[in-house]
Amino acid sequence: MEASTWWWILAGMAVVAELLTGTIYLLMICLGLAAGAVSAHLGLGMPLQIVVAAVVGVLCVLVARRIRRVRSSGLPASADPAMNLDIGETVTVNQWEADGTARVAYRGAQWTAVLRAGSMPAPGQYRVVELQGNRLVVDKA
Template identity: 55%
Template sequence: MADSTLWWLLAGALVALELLTGTFYLLMLALGAAAGALVAHAGAAHTAQIVVAALVGLGAVLGWTWLKRRRPGDPSVRAQRSVNLDVGELVQVDAWQTDGTAQVKYRGAVWTAVLPAGATPEPGTHRVTELVGSRLLVEKV
């Protein structure tokens, strides 16, 4: 069996394994295996095939990791209205305490409201943006 055939089989196996596991990094390694196959088609030695496959696979994995870290993270699941029906509701804050919390009446009970980091505490109407444990994360309307 030709070297290139082995590289193509490895690339196909990595793609199939990626479909079973759902990790995107196996696709990057499959790119490395495909690069090894192309080098094998060109008639390069075994060492050159392995080096090219390793460099392309590693480069693809590092590139994908770098791109992923530059992207802003997905919003918290706790901040999605489809998961938590409290998100988007309005509450009235009469006064903020010195620790940055406020007691608000919401849904017939007293809740603790908190502000996001850096926000200035002001009394008035606030919108619930997220439920963090038993606390309402709110923002001024």
């Protein structure tokens, strides 16, 4: 078998491994392996094929990490609107309890709402700013 065939087989195995693990980084390694296959098709020697595959794979991983770092919001998942679609929704609080909680109707069910630190309890409209387990952390809308 030709060297390019082995590179393509390795690239396919990396794709299968990525599908089993769900990480983007194996796809970046797969791009490096594909670059090794292309370099084999171009007639480069085995040492150059390995260098091309390694350089392309490492560069792709570094670019993916950089993009991932730039795109992350820095918020915990419980307060990140990209991760939790409840963030930013409004609820109506009719009455606050003495312990600082309230029962609110939200999405067809009764939820426990708690105030964000520093907010004053008063009946009215509130915006969901975070979820802590099954509690809605709310702030005045």
